[in-house]
Amino acid sequence: MAALADSVENRHPGWPATLGPLRIPAGMLAVRPVRLRDAGEWSRVRLRDREHLEEWEPTGIGPWADRNAFWSWPSQWAALRGLARRGQCLPFTITVDGKFAGQITVGNVIRAALRSAWIGYWVSSELVRGGVATAAVALVTDHAFDAAGLHRLEATVRPENNASIRVLTKAGYRQEGLFERYLDVAGAWRDHLCFAVTKEETGDGLVSRLVASGRADLA
Numbered sequence: 001m002a003a004l005a006d007s008v009e010n011r012h013p014g015w016p017a018t019l020g021p022l023r024i025p026a027g028m029l030a031v032r033p034v035r036l037r038d039a040g041e042w043s044r045v046r047l048r049d050r051e052h053l054e055e056w057e058p059t060g061i062g063p064w065a066d067r068n069a070f071w072s073w074p075s076q077w078a079a080l081r082g083l084a085r086r087g088q089c090l091p092f093t094i095t096v097d098g099k100f101a102g103q104i105t106v107g108n109v110i111r112a113a114l115r116s117a118w119i120g121y122w123v124s125s126e127l128v129r130g131g132v133a134t135a136a137v138a139l140v141t142d143h144a145f146d147a148a149g150l151h152r153l154e155a156t157v158r159p160e161n162n163a164s165i166r167v168l169t170k171a172g173y174r175q176e177g178l179f180e181r182y183l184d185v186a187g188a189w190r191d192h193l194c195f196a197v198t199k200e201e202t203g204d205g206l207v208s209r210l211v212a213s214g215r216a217d218l219a
Contacts, residue, residue, distance in 0.1 A: 011086065013087070014090055014144065015087075017033070019032075019143055022135050022139065022207065022210075023217040024130060024216050025130045025131050026130025026131055029131075029132060029136065030098075031093070031094055031140060032095065033093070034093050035093065038073065038100060039073035042103075043068055043069055045100065046068035048125070049125045059184045080105070087111070089106060089107040089109055090105065090106040090109070090144065091105045092104050092105065092136075094123065094136045096127060096132060102123035102127070102132065102136070103121065103122055104121040106118070106119050115151040116151060117153055118156070119140065119144070119153045120155065131215055134170045135215070137167060137171040138206035138207045138210050141153055141171065142202065145202060151199050152196060152197070154194055155168055155173060155196070156179060156182060156192040156195070157195065159178075159191060159192075165193070170210075171206055172201070172202065173195040173197045174196065174197065175194070176194045177194050178193055178194070179191065179192045179193075
């Protein structure tokens with residue numbers, strides 16, 4: 001029975017997991033697996049923050065109000081959980097002071113000789129400039145390179161998205177290049193900058209760097 005349990009766990013190393021907390025200017029930040037009961041707050045924040053989010057996210061099918069309604073979350077949650085159980089992603093909810101604050105996901109996990117994935121995130125408009133995204137990226141990156149056994153993470157961001165570029169730079173990612181007409185965002189094919197980091201570059205960890213720089217404290 002123990003061998004069977006180990007076999008199942010090895011299919012999705014690093015998930016589920018709860019990370020943190022870290023004390024940052026916005027409050028006490030933690031990261032945990034997405035939950036079905038996130039539906040209400042997820043929808044409330046997404047509907048309120050349409051202007052804040054839509055211009056940076058991949059073009060979706062149907063109206064924003066429908067795609068982000070309360071009733072659309074269960075299918076998204078089930079899909080994310082299914083991918084996580086197959087070891088293909090690590091989907092997390094960001095919380096600040098115990099309240100829903102956004103999402104952060106490690107996706108398209110490829111193992112074998114590559115051991116790479118992408119990382120993506122969004123944060124409530126009420127919490128921007130509070131260090132939330134930077135701390136969440138640092139926590140999840142360290143976790144991906146440790147418990148999840150990955151070697152490289154990359155993030156793509158539109159050149160106009162200065163806030164997200166600052167997040168990745170402060171967290172410890174470096175710019176690698178430009179992907180032309182890379183992704184359909186807000187109804188058009190957009191160029192994206194590629195940022196990346198590998199395990200060797202993180203040293204004692206990205207969270208340790210944030211703490212050393214005074215941007216976060218261990219709780």
